[in-house]
Amino acid sequence: MSEIKPDSREPASKGTVVDCAPETPNLRTVQLIRKVAILLALLLLVVLAAVSRSSDDMDGNRHETIETIGRVAIIIAIFGRAWCSLYIGGRKKAEIVDRGPYSISRNPLYVFSFLGAFGVGAQSGTLTIATLFVLAAVLVFHFTVRREEIWLDKEFGETYRQYCARTPRFWPNFTRWSDVEELTIRPKFFLLTIRDGLVFLLAIPVFEMIDFAQILGVLNVFMRLP
Template sequence: MRGETTRAMAAFQSSRRYVLAFLVGIICVLLIFGGSLHDELAHERIESFGLAFILVGIGGRLWSILYIGGRKSAELVSTGPYSVTRNPLYFFSTIAAGGVGAQTGSLVITALSAAFCATAFYIVALREERYLKAVLGAPYLAYLDRVPRFLPNPRLFRDQEEVTFRPEIFNRTLLDGLVFLVSIPFFELVEEGQELGIIPILFRLF
């Protein structure tokens, strides 16, 4: 039974990574031909804020994985980031996705990138919740009543003296997060291509 539980949750986690990679890929492909309506100064400011979002997203994902450490299907984790939101990995991934969109210099694309990511992870979270209700039982149901699904409630924060984690999972999460940083040089190359006329700009957004 435990083996089946582990395999099932591993499948959920794999699907989460695939969703993340797919979203980043689609956003990058679609935005190759997009441009910003902002002037150069505003464009650079939006990109800078986007970099901050990406770094916060990566840091938040690593913070979250330190607490969950591969134990999501085996026990209820309700401290640290999991005390303020049931899905901190998804929340911070959404922030990072917004940062990816911001590398285009468009506020609209920034918001859309975050919205697409949040919608996709919301669907994944609902699937996980149905599974965890059956596996973890009453304590998890009480946790659902107490902690919000996505947007954090800082007033609920509580911590523990120490946590244990699996380095393999931490390292994998770090590599997954670095995918967001790839957007920075990628969009710089796209902008250069657009300025040189190699890449056509088919639409511009605010």
């Protein structure tokens, strides 16, 4: 994977139509906005989970099954995000990464985040909450990605547009898979991604506490969700 040097970058050509908004954002600002939006969405959904409960509480089998599936999804999301960071960590602003998971999706790290969002919501024991968590994540990341695309198009021009043409934004196209024989790993970014991914695991004790509080009557249940 060759690094694209500053003098070899092609600016976006005049009149080129880019599937993005016209202004160019600062990536650091975009990431900050994304984190705040995710935090607010999580708080709202946790509040919803606190006042609702699974509609099949009488036997609880479906409730427990959904929780278990969610925990598997969280583990896959943590490892998947870490795998992606091996390729993209520290390189996003220096080159177009188009190998490994980035050869089949332009945003595989976010795809694994969607899976993690499902796993977090599934700890409520209801598919409704799990689905709402995924939809919230898709909404937030959709706008984040659109902003990132503006910056990448400006920095890498035609190289980036060719990458967009052959690689889907989210849903993987496995027929496009390609990889490298050797990969330089930057431990700092890998460990940061692991740390961030472990936050998903906090959903397990949080939702268990919500369940316990509902059983004790500390939290009132106002609705039953499938």
